[in-house]
Amino acid sequence: MKKDATLNMNNDNTETIKPKTGLRKWWAEHKPTKRRIIQLYAALLTNANLKGFGNGYIYIGDAKFACVPGMNCYSCPAAAGSCPLGALQNALNATNTKLPYYIFGILLLYGFLFGRWICGFLCPFGLIQDLIYKIKTPKLKKNRFTRIASYLKYIILVVFVIIIPLLYSGKMPLPGFCKYICPSGTLLGAGGLLTNIKNENLLAMLGPLFTWKFLLLVVFLVGMVFIYRFFCRFFCPLGAIYGLFNKISLLGMNLNKSKCVDCGLCIGECLMDVKKVGDHECISCGRCVNVCPTNAITYKGPKILLAPNEVGGQPATKKPNADPCDAPGTPLPKKTKIARLVVAITMLAVLAGSLVYYNVIHKDPAPVESGGEVGNLCPDYEMPLYFEDGTIKPSDSRGKITVVNFWYIYCSACVHELKTEFPDLHTNYGDDVEIVVVHSYEEFGEDIPTWINKNLPTDAGFVHCRDGEDDPFFKSLGGTSAWPITIILDEEGVIQYKMIGSTTYEEMSEVINKLLAD
Amino acid sequence: MPMTQDKIKKIHLIYGCITALIVIAFGVAMMVSCLDIYNSGPRPYSRESIGAKLSEMAVLIWLSAGAVVGGVVLSILLPADKEKTKAVRDEQITMQKLAAKAGTPTDTEAASIRKEKTLRKVFPAVTAVLFAALLIYPGIYLFNTNNFSGVDPTAEILAASLIVMPAAVIGLALCYLCTVLTSASLKRETAIYKQIIAERKAQPVAEEVNEKPMPINIIRWAVFGVAVVFIVIGIFNGSAQDVLTKAVKICTECIGLG
Ligand code: SF4
Numbered sequence A: 001m002k003k004d005a006t007l008n009m010n011n012d013n014t015e016t017i018k019p020k021t022g023l024r025k026w027w028a029e030h031k032p033t034k035r036r037i038i039q040l041y042a043a044l045l046t047n048a049n050l051k052g053f054g055n056g057y058i059y060i061g062d063a064k065f066a067c068v069p070g071m072n073c074y075s076c077p078a079a080a081g082s083c084p085l086g087a088l089q090n091a092l093n094a095t096n097t098k099l100p101y102y103i104f105g106i107l108l109l110y111g112f113l114f115g116r117w118i119c120g121f122l123c124p125f126g127l128i129q130d131l132i133y134k135i136k137t138p139k140l141k142k143n144r145f146t147r148i149a150s151y152l153k154y155i156i157l158v159v160f161v162i163i164i165p166l167l168y169s170g171k172m173p174l175p176g177f178c179k180y181i182c183p184s185g186t187l188l189g190a191g192g193l194l195t196n197i198k199n200e201n202l203l204a205m206l207g208p209l210f211t212w213k214f215l216l217l218v219v220f221l222v223g224m225v226f227i228y229r230f231f232c233r234f235f236c237p238l239g240a241i242y243g244l245f246n247k248i249s250l251l252g253m254n255l256n257k258s259k260c261v262d263c264g265l266c267i268g269e270c271l272m273d274v275k276k277v278g279d280h281e282c283i284s285c286g287r288c289v290n291v292c293p294t295n296a297i298t299y300k301g302p303k304i305l306l307a308p309n310e311v312g313g314q315p316a317t318k319k320p321n322a323d324p325c326d327a328p329g330t331p332l333p334k335k336t337k338i339a340r341l342v343v344a345i346t347m348l349a350v351l352a353g354s355l356v357y358y359n360v361i362h363k364d365p366a367p368v369e370s371g372g373e374v375g376n377l378c379p380d381y382e383m384p385l386y387f388e389d390g391t392i393k394p395s396d397s398r399g400k401i402t403v404v405n406f407w408y409i410y411c412s413a414c415v416h417e418l419k420t421e422f423p424d425l426h427t428n429y430g431d432d433v434e435i436v437v438v439h440s441y442e443e444f445g446e447d448i449p450t451w452i453n454k455n456l457p458t459d460a461g462f463v464h465c466r467d468g469e470d471d472p473f474f475k476s477l478g479g480t481s482a483w484p485i486t487i488i489l490d491e492e493g494v495i496q497y498k499m500i501g502s503t504t505y506e507e508m509s510e511v512i513n514k515l516l517a518d
Numbered sequence B: 001m002p003m004t005q006d007k008i009k010k011i012h013l014i015y016g017c018i019t020a021l022i023v024i025a026f027g028v029a030m031m032v033s034c035l036d037i038y039n040s041g042p043r044p045y046s047r048e049s050i051g052a053k054l055s056e057m058a059v060l061i062w063l064s065a066g067a068v069v070g071g072v073v074l075s076i077l078l079p080a081d082k083e084k085t086k087a088v089r090d091e092q093i094t095m096q097k098l099a100a101k102a103g104t105p106t107d108t109e110a111a112s113i114r115k116e117k118t119l120r121k122v123f124p125a126v127t128a129v130l131f132a133a134l135l136i137y138p139g140i141y142l143f144n145t146n147n148f149s150g151v152d153p154t155a156e157i158l159a160a161s162l163i164v165m166p167a168a169v170i171g172l173a174l175c176y177l178c179t180v181l182t183s184a185s186l187k188r189e190t191a192i193y194k195q196i197i198a199e200r201k202a203q204p205v206a207e208e209v210n211e212k213p214m215p216i217n218i219i220r221w222a223v224f225g226v227a228v229v230f231i232v233i234g235i236f237n238g239s240a241q242d243v244l245t246k247a248v249k250i251c252t253e254c255i256g257l258g
């Protein structure tokens, strides 16, 4: 392998070209390959909830029960399913109550079926990196150092994806990778939600964490311009997991050792840090298929999507960037051709069906117009209490200043503020202020009272209750799918303060002091 | 007027370098603007503060977009030929092939070869020991749950990262050193075989392929079976429901809210 990083532009060729061929040559080299078409297809299919970009909601239907194969933040408004990495961290974080069989099963299944073929064909974040790398600048090539650095992703996997969520299991929702590193979350999740004018109120929630994640995102994006798959190669824990399955996956690359003459062209052509075709770093991009002089490299698996580049003893095409899937060779049998047509039609039908389901059939929760705004009387909802029989409603605390906080146990921002900002209210204002803490309706299969007793201060004067089915109280205050919300009601029950997002003791006490002085 | 590939590649290189500078400037400007907003006071992010920064950066934004589009236009008007692929051979395989070709070495040659082989066992072993030693303290720190009480997780994780990450970086640097030394040893051994071949004009012998085939199919279908069983158990033990529950609420951690 080359010792030093070098620029991939040098000038040793002195052939002449005819300027007339420019556009045609460019098109031949840059027209979307079959792999690119599949990447675009997969990106659209797994982000079929396009209306989310318009209305600023994330999709909250039952299909989110399924994990998509690639790195695809589930807080992206278009996301049609769940991110496997986010789901894995949350499941590990919840190991105090149940073992994460489901997500382990999903990862094993994707590993068995695809391995890192997912990275080359199905992951939208991989596609983004492929496209960014096309920006015309000198590139930093792989070398011995990048190969070593490619193991960094395993350290990130162990520390941020496995150990941190496990350490905080039962104490605090903490998906370490999502929270401190993931650029997909910042770009697709934050980018998709926060750039929508309808989510303007979320901007007020942004603080040091967002600043850190944004700076990191910029570093990743700039890195992607100069270094091929900068994030995938060095940082992505999901790629690290799938890489472990490359040897056994049904799809991927196959190296026929008896045909291989060890010319080294495949590794020279490959942009990833592979040592051998098909090893844990291989993303099945197919570049090497094109340069192998003996056709020793083929795609594994059924020929329905991709021809394995069998060319009947002829050397494979060496046209720059020609799609290896379309390499000339023995014509496909009629049966395969028909099967391909059927697959193509089915895939289009699935895509069309998904687009219709997500954008037309599935209805997002309509914003509730119930006047839960500052200056209005607080909407009145009855909520079952957690530690006593009976219910409570906002109008019960008339005559007292009341702070109402909406939270749920998987929301680290919620738990953090309940632990750090709210206890001082009771210490400093005592019985002058009533603090009602409203958990979201879902039961999570968790014993919420036990969790509260174990993790939240018991002497903070909190009155614990939960919202009704479908969270009507939360929604009446303009809540959609972003927790927490805090409101402060005056003695007449009129909303005097509303914060969608995290609040601080200082902000709340300023409002309370004013109300007490009045 | 036909233009030589030499000249075209020079133009591409110059254009690429200019674009690179613009991209870096754009990245730095984005980061500085973000920090400016963050330092501007409590609850610093708003449509106004972000809008103001973006308009300050308008020239750079247009310049960057122009540079990207210009790159496409340049490749259409003056297409450069693809670089010739440079072969990158696996040093280990090359050495093994030469060894097979060289046949039996003399005693002195065999001694030098043995020395190199021993060195290539020692380097990784020493690296592994040093790596393990490096991980002792971070390991103890990570497995002490008192360090992760959950009172201020961000501060706790920052403290842990400051302990784990330097060890990881030093560990990776050690691995790098190990590969450099191993590669140098492989080169020395390869040189010995080349010399043997040159001196004795040794005849090639049949190449040994002694990799044991892995029982891939058994492993593959075992993985599939376990996957299906886990998914089914997951549906019944509620861990599948948890995925849905978490995914239908905006993940405040993902988007950097909390
Ligand atoms: S933040 Fe990243 S890892 Fe987490 S759910 Fe989103 S995309 Fe997945």
Ligand code: SF4
Binding pocket: A070, A071, A118, A119, A120, A123, A124, A125, A126, A127, A231, A232, A233, A236, A237, A238, A239, A240
């Ligand atoms: S390495 Fe990660 S981000 Fe890259 S393509 Fe694979 S799953 Fe996606």
Ligand code: SF4
Binding pocket: A253, A266, A269, A270, A271, A272, A274, A276, A277, A278, A281, A282, A283, A284, A285, A286, A287, A288, A289
């Ligand atoms: S060039 Fe070949 S070895 Fe490299 S990632 Fe692509 S398919 Fe894998």
